[in-house]
Amino acid sequence: MAAREYSDRHGSPVDDGAPPPKRLRFASPVDDRDAASRSRSKGADGEILPHPLHIRPSGNALTASYNLRDTSTGLFAILPDELVLQLLGYLDAQSLVQLGNTSKGIYGFCRSEELWRPLFIESPESSQAFKWQGTWRRTHLQLPSPQESQIPLPNLFSDVLFRPYHMSQISLSPYTRNIPPKNQIQTFTDISADSFETHYSSTPFILTSPIKQWPGFQTWSLDHLVTEYGDIKFQAESVNWRLRDYVAYMNNQSDESPLYLFDKSFVEKTDMESGFSVPEWAGKDYFELLGEQRPDRRWMILGPERSGSTFHKDPNATSAWNAVIFGEKYWIMFPPNTPPPGVFVSDDQSEVTSPLSIAEWFVSFHKAARKTPGCIEGICRAGEILHVPSGWWHLVVNLDASLALTQNFVPKKKLPAVLGFLRDQACSVSGFDTAKVQDPYGLFVERMRETYPEELDAAMAILDKSKRSKWEELVKSDGGGGFSFGFGGDDSDDD
Ligand SMILES: O=C(O)CCC(=O)C(=O)O
Ligand SMILES: [Fe+2]
Structure with missing residues (x-):
């Protein structure tokens, strides 16, 4: 399932049993209210500045004389921190501010950005023009930074309160640099359509030169986008914000999982279509046969x-191809039949659970992932494109910051996988306008039969063969492996 299909891509992380952060040194309290300067001021030695309210991890309570979560939260003290936060999640902004005024311990909980983010996102203000103030709380209360109280809480020890901020500050370079050569995603300067079809349609690769010719590559800086399209609204997960508001957010936030702009209508909303072109190496795209009825296909x-x-x-x-206009992206990839460590897939592959933010996944699973056979990694830089x-x-x-x-x-070699997916995993099919298309598989087969009957027959023959051989494999073994019609996820190379 695609990232953009997840409603809970940034769902709350569940595991707090992580070892206490070792790299953390607790500097003396400093008045550093501005989130941007805070994130910029990470020292060259990679040390992390303290939580804005100086809240510390639970483990540090062992050497402290008291913990405000026990002495200053009244009856809440008998509940686990997760539950306290969950209960506070039922309050509106005014109640949260008022309750926060009752004691220092409760103030620490009521200040959590995990509470203020959904409050603002679900508020009517979030669907209008607004002024981003650097945090979700300040934005919701429309409170410029100098007007917000900052009561330091060095004696409040709570992983639940500390962890999200900590995760927003850890350096990712220990995970994303020093890629072992055997894991490195292959890199070419360019590739021909022939070579792609014959040899590389099942292989991830990075192309280093092709998009440098795109007019958009030359012109689309962040400033340019704001000047040209600042008042246009774009989709960023569940919000639809003016681009200038999103960019203000982007430039000054400390979220563990920053809101990600992922807009499928950018071509209709802007004149950006003239700035890029579909790469020739990708060859014929068989979903073009579906015309207006094709599923969502392109995103900014x-x-x-x-x-x-x-x-x-x-x-x-x-x-898919993914072309970086500016910034750079670290990719870590696994073959279809190798679910990554920390990711759980239901038997029919329709449900994917990865209950961790990206930073937490790195901390908890990256080491094991890097050693998993099939794992490949790479950095795709500005001007490059990844398959x-x-x-x-x-x-x-x-x-x-990246665009x-x-x-x-759908390349020719992947017709069996796509047909198999549409036919056998109908519940997971996505991106079609269900008002116009009730039977995506039937529609695609019909269009293929009209225009490319031979390719259709060949693809169906491969699909049937693959299904038969899976069946034979199953009846030969003791059947304990669990059967799944995962042709979309089949790594058997049909190239
Ligand atoms: O650029 C990214 O974040 C990756 C996007 C992606 O994987 C997708 O569009 O399916
Ligand atoms: Fe993707």
């Missing part, structure tokens, strides 16, 4: 450093 993707896409496969077993083959797992994180364009397509 914009986000700050640390924003990105948690592990997913692209929709409907399509392949995601049908069915491959991928996680992507922006190492810098990318992506498009999904």
